[in-house]
Amino acid sequence: MKSSVIFILFFIFAAEIARGQTDFAAKEFISSSKDTLRYRELLPENSRAGRKYPLVLFLHGAGEKGRDNAAQLRHGSMMFTNPVNREKYPAVVLFPQCPEGVSWPYDRTPEGRRWNEFPVEYPVSTPLKSVRELLDAYLAGGMVDKNRIYIIGLSMGGMGTFDMVCRYPGLFAAAVPICGGVAVERLPKARSVKFRIYHGDADQTVSVENSRKAYRALKACGAEAEYVEFPGCGHDSWNPAFNTPDFLSWLFGQKKKK
Numbered sequence: 001m002k003s004s005v006i007f008i009l010f011f012i013f014a015a016e017i018a019r020g021q022t023d024f025a026a027k028e029f030i031s032s033s034k035d036t037l038r039y040r041e042l043l044p045e046n047s048r049a050g051r052k053y054p055l056v057l058f059l060h061g062a063g064e065k066g067r068d069n070a071a072q073l074r075h076g077s078m079m080f081t082n083p084v085n086r087e088k089y090p091a092v093v094l095f096p097q098c099p100e101g102v103s104w105p106y107d108r109t110p111e112g113r114r115w116n117e118f119p120v121e122y123p124v125s126t127p128l129k130s131v132r133e134l135l136d137a138y139l140a141g142g143m144v145d146k147n148r149i150y151i152i153g154l155s156m157g158g159m160g161t162f163d164m165v166c167r168y169p170g171l172f173a174a175a176v177p178i179c180g181g182v183a184v185e186r187l188p189k190a191r192s193v194k195f196r197i198y199h200g201d202a203d204q205t206v207s208v209e210n211s212r213k214a215y216r217a218l219k220a221c222g223a224e225a226e227y228v229e230f231p232g233c234g235h236d237s238w239n240p241a242f243n244t245p246d247f248l249s250w251l252f253g254q255k256k257k258k
Helices: 002-023 079-082 083-088 112-116 126-140 154-168 184-190 208-220 238-240 247-252
Strands: 025-028 036-040 053-060 093-097 144-154 174-178 193-201 225-230
Touching: 002 247, 025 126, 036 079, 036 126, 053 126, 053 154, 079 083, 093 126, 093 247, 126 144, 126 154, 144 247, 154 174, 154 184, 174 238, 184 208, 193 208, 193 238, 225 238
Parallel strands: 053 093, 053 144, 144 174, 174 193, 193 225
Antiparallel strands: 025 036, 036 093
């Protein structure tokens, strides 16, 4: 009986993932340096010509890297395919996939505790360079509200989120780094961006001190920043984060400062 229940739950979960992959169209983008960025795209239902929509960029974690253009939808995508949310928050949503062998912030894959060590200066990574060009292509298309561009990232993607807003602060209205990290000396560059940071205090993979330091540094430089810490939560703090009642209402309520 127990195994039957587990099988049914697995089937339901797999069906939900498959449905999300159907809603998100599979796309490829070729950068100016001829690198291929695989990504998934979700457009507003019943979009109207001439109307501009917010854009959400979602950066996945290290466990979803690859070439299948599917694994990156494992966490977070169902928030956007939920029919109530699609109706309430029509948006352009992009889920790019980071290739193996590199990471979002670096052209290498850190090992072990190096995920908690962050250089102050380093060149933009190849995958994030492609992501920036992808964003530019969508902005040029005329469908996106340039005052409502948001970035969300978890774990490695949380680090990529910090990196993107430090490099291109004028692009984003709001950022949601989850269990990420950054060299806090860089954060004054991003003080125009509104932040909501999440982390679990029992995270054994990416230290909670990363988010605590980032929050303190942002407040010290005058940025609008919130920090939510989950007691007893390990590395998967994205689960309670996505279930925060105002997660989407807060995100879509932000506009870029004039």
